Amino acid sequence: MKVSPRTQTLIALLLLSASAAQAADKPGTPGFGPNVAIFSPKTPAAEIQSQIDKVYAVQQHNQFGKDRNALLFLPGEYKVDVPIGFYTEVIGLGATPDATHISGNVRSEAASRNDNATTTFWKAIEGLAVTPANGQMLWAVSQAVPFRRMHIKGDIVLNQNKGWASGGWMSDSVVDGKVNSGTQQQWISRNSEWGSWTGANWNMVFVGVPQTPAGDWPQPPYTKIEKTPVVREKPFLITDAKGNFSVRVPNIMNNSSGVTWHAGSSPGKTIPLSKFYIAKPGDSAETINAQLAKGSHLIFTPGIYELTYPIKVTRPDTIVMGLGFATLKPIKGTAAMTVADVDGVTIAGLLFDAAETESPVLLEVGSQGSKARHIRNPTLLTDVFFRVGGAGIGKAKVSLAINSSDVIVDHTWIWRADHGAGVGWESNTAANGMVVAGTDVTAYGLFVEHYQEYQVLWKGNGGRTYFYQSEIPYDPPTQAKYTSAPNVNGWASYKVADNVTDHQAFGLGVYSVFRHPDVVLTRAIEVPQTPRVQFHDMITVALGNLGSIDNVISNTGGATQIKPRVTPKVTSYP
Numbered sequence: 343m344k345v346s347p348r349t350q351t352l353i354a355l356l357l358l359s360a361s362a363a364q365a366a367d368k369p370g371t372p373g374f375g376p377n378v379a380i381f382s383p384k385t386p387a388a389e390i391q392s393q394i395d396k397v398y399a400v401q402q403h404n405q406f407g408k409d410r411n412a413l414l415f416l417p418g419e420y421k422v423d424v425p426i427g428f429y430t431e432v433i434g435l436g437a438t439p440d441a442t443h444i445s446g447n448v449r450s451e452a453a454s455r456n457d458n459a460t461t462t463f464w465k466a467i468e469g470l471a472v473t474p475a476n477g478q479m480l481w482a483v484s485q486a487v488p489f490r491r492m493h494i495k496g497d498i499v500l501n502q503n504k505g506w507a508s509g510g511w512m513s514d515s516v517v518d519g520k521v522n523s524g525t526q527q528q529w530i531s532r533n534s535e536w537g538s539w540t541g542a543n544w545n546m547v548f549v550g551v552p553q554t555p556a557g558d559w560p561q562p563p564y565t566k567i568e569k570t571p572v573v574r575e576k577p578f579l580i581t582d583a584k585g586n587f588s589v590r591v592p593n594i595m596n597n598s599s600g601v602t603w604h605a606g607s608s609p610g611k612t613i614p615l616s617k618f619y620i621a622k623p624g625d626s627a628e629t630i631n632a633q634l635a636k637g638s639h640l641i642f643t644p645g646i647y648e649l650t651y652p653i654k655v656t657r658p659d660t661i662v663m664g665l666g667f668a669t670l671k672p673i674k675g676t677a678a679m680t681v682a683d684v685d686g687v688t689i690a691g692l693l694f695d696a697a698e699t700e701s702p703v704l705l706e707v708g709s710q711g712s713k714a715r716h717i718r719n720p721t722l723l724t725d726v727f728f729r730v731g732g733a734g735i736g737k738a739k740v741s742l743a744i745n746s747s748d749v750i751v752d753h754t755w756i757w758r759a760d761h762g763a764g765v766g767w768e769s770n771t772a773a774n775g776m777v778v779a780g781t782d783v784t785a786y787g788l789f790v791e792h793y794q795e796y797q798v799l800w801k802g803n804g805g806r807t808y809f810y811q812s813e814i815p816y817d818p819p820t821q822a823k824y825t826s827a828p829n830v831n832g833w834a835s836y837k838v839a840d841n842v843t844d845h846q847a848f849g850l851g852v853y854s855v856f857r858h859p860d861v862v863l864t865r866a867i868e869v870p871q872t873p874r875v876q877f878h879d880m881i882t883v884a885l886g887n888l889g890s891i892d893n894v895i896s897n898t899g900g901a902t903q904i905k906p907r908v909t910p911k912v913t914s915y916p
Contacts (some may be wrong), residue, residue, distance in 0.1 A: 372587050372615055372620060373620055374412070374414075374620065374641075374643050374665065375620075375622050375643045375644070375645075377409075377410055377411050377412065377643060377644035377645060377666060378411075378412045378413075378414060378643060378644060378665060378666065379393050379397070379411075379412070379413050379414065380414045380416065381393075381413065381414065381415045381416065381420070382416045382418070383416065383417075383418025383419055383420060384418075387420065387421050387422055390420065390422050391422050391423065393413075394413065394422060394423070394424055394425070397411045397413065397427070397430060398425045398426070398427050398430075400427070401427025401428045401429060401430050402425070402427040402428075402451075402453075403427075403428075403453065404427060404428045404429065405428055405453065405461065405463070405762070406732055406733040406762050406763065407428065407429070408646055409429060410429045410644030410645050410646070410666040410667050410668060410669065411429065411430045411431070411644055411666045412430070412431045412432075412433065412643075412644050412665040412666035413430065413431070413432045413433070414433050414435055414579070415432075415433070415434050415435060415442050415444070415470065416435050416442070416581060416585070417434070417435060417436040417441040417442050417581065418442065418443075419443050419445070420442075420443065420444045420445070420446070421444075421445045421446055422444060422446050423446045423447050423448075423475075424444060424446065424447070424448040424449070425447075425449055425450075425451065426448070426449065426450050426465045426467065427465065428453070428463065428464050428465060429464050429465070429644075429666065429667040430465050430466075430666065430667075431465070431466040431467070431468075431644075431665060431666045431667065431691070432448070432466070432467045432468075432470070433467075433468055433469050433470075433578070433579060433665075434468070434469035434470035434471075434491075435469065435579055435580055435581045435587075436469065436580065436581075437580050437590070437603075437606065437607035438491075438603045438606060438607055439469055439470055439471045439491050439492055439493040439515075439516075439603065440471045440493055441471075442469060442470050442471065443470075443471040443472075443473070444470055444471070444472050444473070445472075445473045445475070446472075446473075446474075446475050447474060447475045447476075447479075447480070448467070448470065448472045448474070448479060449479065449480040449481065450462060450465060450480065450481050450482055450483050450487065451480065451482060451502060452482045452501075452502040452505050452507070456505055457482070457501075457502040457503040457504070457505025458505045458506050459482035459483055459484055459501060459502060459505060459506065459507035459508070460484050460506050460507060460508040461484065461761075462482060462483050462484050462487070462507070463484060463485055463486045463487065463755075464486050464487070464667050464693065464727070465483070465486075465487050466487065466488040466489075466490075466667070466691070466725065467488070467489055467490075467492065468488065468489075468490040468491045468492065468576075468578060469490070469491045469492075469578055469579075470492055470493070471492075471493040471494075471495060472492065472493070472494050472495065472496075473495040473496060474494070474495075474496045474497070474498075477496045477497060477519075478496055478497040478498065478499055478519075479494050479496060479497070479498040479499070480498075480499060480502060481498055481499065481500055481510075482499075482500065482501050482502035482505070482507050483500070483507060483510045484507055484508035484509055484510065485508065485509055485510075485755040485757070485789050485791075485811075486693075486727045486755040486757075486789075487510055487511065488511055488513075488576075488691075488725045488753060489510065489511060489512045489513070489515060490512075490513050490514055490515065490575075490576060490578075490725075491514045491515065491575075491578065491601075491603065491608075492512075492515040492516070493515070493516045493518075494515070494516070494517040494518060494519070495518050496517075496518060496519050497517070497519035497520045497521070497522065498517050498519075498520075498521055498522070499522045499524060500521070500522065500523045500524060500526045500529065500541075501523070501524040501525045501526055504524055504525050505525065506525050506527070507524075507525060507526045507527065508526075508527050508528070508811075509526065509527055509528040509529060509530075509789065509811050510526065510529055510530075511529075511530055511532075511753050511787050512529075512530075512531045512532070512534050513531070513532040513533055513534060513575070513752075513753070514532075514533050514534065514575050514601050514602055514603070514608075515534045515535075515601065516534070516535045516536070516601055517534075517535070517536035517537065518536075518537055519536070519537045519538075520536070520537055520538045520539070520540060521536050521538070521539045521540070521541075522540050522541055523539070523540070523541030523542065523543070523546065524541050525543065526541065526543060526546075527543050527544050527545075527851075528543065528544050528545040528546065528547075528809075528811050528851050529545075529546050529547070530546075530547045530548075530549070530786065530787045530808070530809035530849075531547070531548050531549070531551050532549045532550055532551070532570060532573070532752075532786055532787070532808075533549070533550040533551070533570055533573070533575075533598060533599065533600060533601060533602070534551055534600075534601065535551070535552055535553060535600055535601060536553060537553075538553070538555070539553070539554070539555040540555070542555075542557075542562035542563050542564060543563070544563055544851050544881050544883065544909070545563055545565070545809070545811065545849055545850070545851035545879075545881055546562070546563055546564050546565070546849075547564075547565045547567075547808060547809040547848065547849035548564065548565070548566050548567070549567040549570050549786060549808050549809075550567065550568070550569055550570030550573075550598055550599045550600065551566075551599070551600075552599055552600050554566045559849075559878075559879040559911075559913060560879070560881075560911045560913060563879070563881065563911075565809075565848050565849035565878065565879040567808060567848060568599065569597040569598060569599055570595070570597070570598045570599065570786075571596065571597060571784065571806070572594065572595070572596050572720070572750065572784060573594075573595055573598065573750060573752060573784075573786065574592055574593065574594045574595065574688075574720075574722050574750065574752075575592040575595075575602055575608055576592075576688075576690050576691070576722075576724040576725060576752065577589050577590060577591045577592070577661055577663060577688055577690060578590050580607070580612070586614070586615070587614075587615040588612050588613060588614045588615055589612070589613045589615065589618065589639070589661060589663070590607060590608060590610055590611075590612050591610045591611050591612070591613060591661060591688070592608040592609065592610040593608075593609045593610045593611075594718075594719070594720070613639060613661065617638065617639050618638060618639040618640060618641050618661075619633035619634075619638040619639070619640050619641070620641050620643060621640060621641065621642045621643060621647070621668075622643055622645070623643070623645030623646060623647055625647070626649075626650070626651075627649045627650065627651040627652060627653055628651060630653055631651075631653060631654050634653075634654065634655060634656065634657065634660065635656065635657075637657060639660055639661040639662070639663075640660070640661070640662045640663070641663050641664075641665065642662075642663070642664040642665065642668035642670075642692065643665055643666070643668065644665050644666030644667065644668055645666075645668060645669070646669045646671060646695075647668065647669065647670050647671065648671050648673050648697075649670060649671065649672045649673065649674075649676070649678055650672075650673060650674045650676075651674070651676060652672065652676050652677040652678060652679055652680050653670065653678065653679040653680075654679075654680050654682075655679065655680070655681045655682065655687055655689070656682045656684070657682075657684065658684040658685040658686050658687065658719075659685065659686040659687070659719070660686075660687050660688070661687075661688045661690075662679075662687070662688065662689050662690065662692070663688075663690045663691055664690065664691040664692035664693070665691065667691070667692075667693045667727075668691070668692055668693070669692075669693040669694075669695050670692060670693070670694050670695065670704075671695045671696075671697050672696075672697055672701050672704070673697045673698075673699065674699060675697075675699040675700055675701055675702075676701060677701060677702065677703050677704060677705065677706055678694050678701070678704045678705060679692075679694070679704075679705050679706075680705075680706045680707075680709075681705075681706065681707045681708065681721065681746070682708070682709075683708035683709060683712035683713075683714050683745070683746045684714075684716075684721075685716050685718075685719040685720075685721075686716070686719040686720070686721065687707075687721040687722070688721070688722045688724065689705070689707075689721075689722070689723050689724070689726055690722070690723075690724045690725055690726070691724075691725045691726075692725075692726055692727070693727045693728075693729065694726070694727070694728045694729070694741065695728075695729045695733065695736065696728075696729065696730040696731070696736030696737055696738040696741075696770075696772070697736060697737075698734070698735045698736065698737065698764075699737070700737035700738060700739065700771070701737070701738040701739070702738075702739050702740065703738065703739065703740045703741070703742075703743045704728055704738050704740075704741045704742065705723075705726065705728070705741070705742050705743070706743045706745065707721060707723070707742075707743070707744045707745060707746050707749055707780075708744070708745035708746030708747075708749075708780060709745060710745055710779070711745070712745045712746050712747070712779075712780065713747075714746070714747065715747050715748060715781070716746065716747060716748040716749075717748050717782070720748040720749055720750050721746055721748070721749045721750070722749075722750045722752060723742075723749065723750070723751045723752065723754065724750075724751075724752040724753060725752075725753050725754075726742070726751075726753075726754050727754060727755045727756075727757075728741035728742060728754070728755070728756040728757060728775070729757050729759060730757070730758040730759060730770050730771075730772040731758060731759035731762065731763070731764045731765050731769065731770025732757075732759030732761065732762030732763065732764070732765065732770075733762060733763060733764075734763050734764045735763070735764030735769055735770060736759075736764060736770050736772075737770065737771045737772065738772050739772065739773050739774070740772075740773065740774045740775075740776075740777050741756045741772065741774070741775050741776065741793075742754070742756055742775065742776045742777070743776075743777050743779075744776070744777070744778045744779065744780050744783055744802075745779045745780055746780045747780040747781040747782055747783070747802070748780070748781070748782050748783070749780055749783045749784075750783075750784050750785075750786075751783070751784070751785040751786065751787075751788065752786050752787065753786065753787040754776075754785075754787065754788060754789065754790075755789040755790075755791075756775035756776055756789065756790040756791070756793075756797075757775075757789075757790075757791050757792065758770060758772045758775070758791065758792040758793050758794070758815070759792070760791070760792050760813070760815075760816050760817070760855075765817075766817065767794070767815075767817045767818065767819055767823070771794065772793050772794060773793060773794055773795040773796075774793055774795055774796050774797070774798070774799050775790035775791070775793045775797045775798060776788070776790055776797075776798045776799070777798075777799045777801070778798075778799070778800045778801060778802050778805060779801045779802050780802045781802045781803050781804050782802075782803075782804035782805070782806075783802060783804070783805050783806075784805070784806045784807075784808075785805075785806070785807045785808070786808045786809065787808075787809050788807050788809060788810045788811070789810075789811045789812070790810075790811075790812050790835075791811075791812055791813045791814075792813060792814070792815045792816065792817075793815065794815055794818075794824075794833075795826070795833045796826075796833050796834060796835070796836075796837040797812050797814070797833075797835045797836065798810075798812075798835065798836045798837065799837050799839065800836075800837065800838045800839065800842065800845060801839040801841075801842065802842070803842055803843060803844045803845070804844050804845070805838075805842075805844075805845045805846070805847075806845075806846045806847070807836075807846075807847040807848070807850070808847075808848050808849065809848070809849045809850075810836060810847060810849065810850040810851065810852075811850075811851050812835040812836065812850075812851070812852050812853070813852075813853045813854070813855060814832065814833075814835050814852065814853070814854050814863060814866075814891075816855045816856065816857045817857055817858070818832070818856070818858065818861050819858055820858070820860070820861065821860060821861050821862070824861055830864050830865075831861075831862050831863055831864045831892070832861075832862065832863035832864060833863075834863075834864075834865050834866060834867055834868035835852045835866050835867065836850065836852070836866070836867045836868070837867075837868045837869075838868070838869040838870060838875055839870075840870050841870075842869075842870060842875060843870075843872055843874055843875070844874040844875065845869070845874070845875045845876070846875075846876050846877075846878075847876075847877045847878065848877075848878045848879060849878070849879045850867065850877065850879070850880045850881070851880070851881045851882075851883070852866035852867065852880075852881075852882050852883075852891065852894075853882070853883045853884075853885055854882075854883075854884045854885065854886075854889055854890070854891050854902070855885045855886045856886065856888040856889030857886070857888065858888070859888055859889075861888070861889050862889050862890050862891070862892060863889070863890070863891045863892065864892050864893065865891070865892065865893040865894070865895065865896060865897070866880070866882045866891050866893070866894055866895065866899075867880065867894065867895040867896070868895075868896060869895065869896060869915070871896065871916055873916070875916075876914070876915070876916070877895055877912075877914070877915045878913065878914050878915075879911075879912075879913060879914075880894050880895055880899070880911065880912045880915070881894070881909055881910070881911045882894050882899065882902050882909065882910050883902060883909045884902035884903070884904050886904075887904060890902045890903065890904075891910075893910075894910050894911070894912045895912055895915045896915070898912060898915060899911075899912045
């Protein structure tokens with residue numbers, strides 16, 4: 343029987359689909375979809391390199407693109423070059439970083455011209471040992487770039503050829519040699535170790551780091567916290583000797599210092615991948631919520647999830663993880679995700695992106711009025727990022743609302759876009775980046791920028807922040823449209839509500855880049871004057887050529903100046 347070309351093509355596609363389905367169903371091989379590459383040390387290096395290069399060719403300059411990728415390396419030895427572009431996550435799958443070793447240039451290059459890394463966002467690396475080809479790893483980055491569970495067998499430099507970079511994150515990592523921060527404007531390192539550290543600019547914070555560099559705020563601008571008061575490291579994918587996948591969930595730690603993995607895998611529990619629902623772009627919120635309601639944990643594979651209904655996390659101890667900057671976008675004016683006021687939920691590795699129909703909130707943890715305490719088993723938000731505008735018009739009144747108590751925020755960038763598509767005072771509207779009503783909420787690595795009212799509004803008692811970086815909005819068109827109260831110009835970046843009696847914050851930088859004349863900010867930080875509301879190590883800087891910040895905190899600190907440059911600093915308040 344003669345078969346037509348069209349029929350031949352259809353048969354070939356069916357066979358290919360069947361083959362792919364069989365491969366996905368092989369024992370130990372997760373069905374993570376086409377945007378996740380899983381590499382084996384048995385694969386020829388040239389073949390691995392070809393796949394890495396194809397991803398980078400798309401993602402190198404893809405700041406607001408729709409592609410999402412994760413590159414996973416099974417334990418073993420590799421000799422490859424790994425450049426990391428936008429929306430790309432690189433993961434080693436061993437129980438410790440040393441189980442997966444790459445000899446070669448694993449790197450982040452500056453995304454803009456003139457070695458400028460101030461827009462080098464949304465990339466991640468974790469769980470690898472790296473021996474840099476020339477002895478020094480290049481890691482030129484700014485916001486939303488997690489660096490976790492890494493072992494660098496050499497040095498690392500946090501900028502490219504002394505071009506500007508605007509802040510980053512390092513945790514649970516070891517650098518055998520020197521960390522050179524150079525032109526990095528600000529940085530937080532938590533529970534990390536190195537041979538030495540050199541460099542400082544505006545605001546460098548070290549929490550639970552045994553080998554801090556010499557000197558203290560304000561010169562050099564180092565803030566040092568000897569022990570990390572409470573934290574749980576981010577859950578991570580691992581494989582066993584048979585190639586079976588699971589998720590390691592580290593234990594809660596109190597008063598910790600240094601990395602978790604010197605004696606082996608981070609102490610905790612292991613959950614087999616069979617307990618997770620593997621979500622794919624195109625899955626509806628209803629489908630995902632049905633799986634969560636049955637008790638499944640959840641992994642979002644790389645892609646953009648357009649949601650007509652919120653993802654609802656209702657059961658205690660649920661693990662929700664994103665790979666490759668999986669992006670949740672609520673297109674019908676709802677929240678993207680809500681988390682019940684229960685123990686031990688983890689939300690990790692997700693980008694929440696506002697859509698054109700305004701959402702009241704993008705991620706809400708606990709409903710308003712939540713009263714339960716979760717001291718022994720707190721909810722963890724780790725590497726969660728938020729965006730309003732930039733990839734298109736987006737609107738959300740609040741990006742992150744925390745109503746539950748004892749929540750830990752471990753690295754976030756909450757961003758109303760200052761550039762890209764759909765950007766303007768009347769276009770990408772957003773009042774507040776983060777609003778905290780819960781008691782004893784702790785934040786490490788809090789980056790919040792460009793919102794139209796308070797960037798952070800803290801209404802619950804017992805809050806703690808370790809590192810804060812914030813640019814106030816660039817684009818208020820007039821002072822009249824940027825006034826929070828009579829005789830108060832603008833909205834403070836960090837606001838502690840007047841009824842709060844207990845709050846602490848360490849290492850804060852607030853910066854202005856006003857684009858319209860005759861717009862100023864009365865104060866960067868606004869707090870009630872009471873003995874247990876205590877702030878430490880603060881700086882303000884006016885960038886550009888317009889406007890000023892008149893005081894650092896409340897009515898203290900004095901004004902920024904542009905010519906000559908004056909950057910007021912306050913060591914402690916009150």
